[in-house]
Amino acid sequence: MSSRSSSFLDNNKIKIEKKQCQIDQHQKNDNFYCHSCKVLVCSSCKKKQHRDHFIDKLDNVYQEILKTLSTFTTGMLDWKQYQQREKHINELIFQQDVQQHYDGQINLISQLFRQLHDTLHVKEVELKKELKSYYDDSLEHYTTLISELEDQNCKIHVI
Numbered sequence: 001m002s003s004r005s006s007s008f009l010d011n012n013k014i015k016i017e018k019k020q021c022q023i024d025q026h027q028k029n030d031n032f033y034c035h036s037c038k039v040l041v042c043s044s045c046k047k048k049q050h051r052d053h054f055i056d057k058l059d060n061v062y063q064e065i066l067k068t069l070s071t072f073t074t075g076m077l078d079w080k081q082y083q084q085r086e087k088h089i090n091e092l093i094f095q096q097d098v099q100q101h102y103d104g105q106i107n108l109i110s111q112l113f114r115q116l117h118d119t120l121h122v123k124e125v126e127l128k129k130e131l132k133s134y135y136d137d138s139l140e141h142y143t144t145l146i147s148e149l150e151d152q153n154c155k156i157h158v159i
């Protein structure tokens with residue numbers, strides 16, 4: 001009885017072992033990853049089709065992926081900080097160089113035109129004053145002439 005039973009089990013075992021692992025179906029539940037073939041393998045096919053390949057426990061592979069993701073996320077954060085710093089520096093440069101230069105030029109133009117306005121106003125007053133003195137002279141001359149003419153006219157009338 002015992003020998004028959006053992007023989008039956010042995011036969012079944014052989015059958016199972018002959019069964020090949022499929023890419024998505026394995027004989028054993030334990031999970032490994034074959035880096036050489038880039039597929040999941042179990043301890044059974046690990047010993048056969050992937051005998052001399054670079055095999056790793058799936059947990060280790062997950063840990064590696066998580067580590068890579070974490071490094072990537074940190075890198076992204078660093079890049080974001082770098083961009084923000086660059087933006088801030090550019091704003092400062094704009095404020096210091098462009099804005100200050102522009103404000104300075106605007107002030108200079110205002111100052112120059114204020115001086116020009118003042119100078120022109122002084123010239124305007126001077127010219128009007130000079131013209132007024134000519135006018136006054138002419139008026140005086142005219143008045144004198146008229147008065148002399150009237151005087152002469154009177155004399156002629158008397159004669």
Ligand SMILES: [Zn+2]
Binds near residue numbers: 025027044045046
């Ligand atoms: Zn397998």
Ligand SMILES: [Zn+2]
Binds near residue numbers: 034036037049
């Ligand atoms: Zn392999």
